[in-house]
Amino acid sequence: MMQPAATALGLRLRVLAEGPDVAAAQVITPAPIGAADDLEALVAFATECDAVTFDHEHVPGPGLRAMAEVTSVQPGADALVHAQDKIVMREKLTDLGIPCPRWARVVDRAAVEAFGSWPVVLKTPRGGYDGKGVLVLDGPDDAKWGTADAWLADWADRGGLLAEEHVPFTRELAALVARSPSGQAAAWPIVETVQRDGVCHEVTAPAPEVSDDLAAQLTDIALRIAGGLDVTGVLAVEVFEVLRDGVRTVVVNELAMRPHNSGHWSIDGSVTSQFENHLRAVLDLPLGSTQARAPWTVMVNVLGPQEIETRHEDLYRSYLHVMAHDPGVKVHLYGKEQRPGRKLGHVTVYGDDLDTVRERARHAAAFIAGEIDE
């Protein structure tokens, strides 16, 4: 999704692909092959680039630092570590005075039980993604303790796990900002995100019923994080909205330092997409307007169907029907093979009436995914 923006800006992309079949390698050339932890491949690749950036956060620090010896790496290793390690992130956000769930580093079962309130959310500091590496324990007798004990043993000599209070949130919101090395920053409207099985599923921009105060508070949090962590490129701050004494406020859940699913709406819904501003930011070009283009924009992910029987063998046929049904829907497919629950693409619809826009987007995504048949 970075490529259309790069093409328009006249920038040449190259991608370091994990294998010849990855989606990005199908549409970007050249696409040399190399793993994210292959130091030699990383440096050889970086040598050919004016700047290097990422579509995931899992390039280890040594690789980032080695690439930074030969070219501009954005975001840098010192920023990226906060998106790679959830304990490092919590320590830093707490230092910056950013509202977080109550949290602690836990190295054994006793520490988890001493955390003080159930349920406890247990997270592996590294390697988690889309709900993986997260365990909710309801109490000392929870059946999931088997997994928890294994995780604790596994992480004991690597600093332990992250324990967090289970935040009783009213809904989830996200703030998306872009920041350049010279410090220019731009913030998109606050969005509402709906997760399904730990995976972002639906995004509404702007988030309905967010007061100006709350929007300003959340935007300020995202900009303070971007500045405080020296983030370059796009930063997504996922938060829980909570009611405290009748007032809506937020606590930070997760960070992503890259164009993020919560910002896909911006491709069709904003003057400048998150992908374009990410490229502009990492190259230290002036940032584009983050204004929304329509009163309401709704993005819904197309997830690989769970049941083989309901699967449309041929996405092409099903999006043909969606296109015929609604000429205004914007379909984005990623060229990935179907697997249950996998993000295969997304659809975006925009317009003046939220209910209509949301219904159209949900219908299109569900139809392409084979969840409905009419």
Next chain:
Amino acid sequence: MMQPAATALGLRLRVLAEGPDVAAAQVITPAPIGAADDLEALVAFATECDAVTFDHEHVPGPGLRAMAEVTSVQPGADALVHAQDKIVMREKLTDLGIPCPRWARVVDRAAVEAFGSWPVVLKTPRGGYDGKGVLVLDGPDDAKWGTADAWLADWADRGGLLAEEHVPFTRELAALVARSPSGQAAAWPIVETVQRDGVCHEVTAPAPEVSDDLAAQLTDIALRIAGGLDVTGVLAVEVFEVLRDGVRTVVVNELAMRPHNSGHWSIDGSVTSQFENHLRAVLDLPLGSTQARAPWTVMVNVLGPQEIETRHEDLYRSYLHVMAHDPGVKVHLYGKEQRPGRKLGHVTVYGDDLDTVRERARHAAAFIAGEIDE
């Protein structure tokens, strides 16, 4: 510019490139090399494709027919000939009752002088592009008769030249439509185009001060041409607006059977761009909404500067300034080397006030092209 739309739709493009340095080959892979008249290269290429389409009209008929033996070729040879040969086009449009300038086929000087009214516009039937292959003769003593005589001699045994009356137009408009093999058609709003030295320079969508009647008349003409010529994909119909007895009407100037410069505004200005609908049309997918997204959209081409002294050696530096000056401008660069008058890219601006939108777009294009310095 076809590639971003293809990527979103999950379609894989391949391009048959005239050489390794052409702009399309820089961003599309695979890009085998082959000339538009190399029958063997065309067929080898077509064999690997589900459908073949074009970004220019200059593939000769035998190549088109050979490709059509192995795959779907859209538009087909029988349609494309009307965009390749201006005399064939005039004959067909006249048959269809489409308003054209008065015209005649001329094989010698006597025929031109007998055409009856000066000035006479002389056109080579084939190979013309962006004002090339067009000669305006003011009378029997015009200094350009030397060229005209050479053209007449050159085309004498190929059916002669096209002579047309010089239409005293008030301005130029264009109608853009997409049509699929199954006959579905969609029309974008009528636009006003401004030429500079025979090259499309500025496009305003919708065309200001076009009555509903005139818009309907022009859209109807474009749809009748698309149907009558069995055009598939995008068709651009460039027309002259003329005042007849105080009433504005139109006569058809040129046809283009591909995404056209007069439709570049649709990338940022319409729900579905001409490139997306071209792909949808040639694959016989349902067409997308052609609605404008803003009250006014203005596109201005970035042309290579005439004077070397005013040239910005580095487009990158100049668009950096444009981005800083106006975060809402959409810059599109084509990755082409600078040459005087060459289309290097375009900029698009949209908004509520036409004067402001036009001024912003003109400023951005002029700055990138090095015509102004502030």
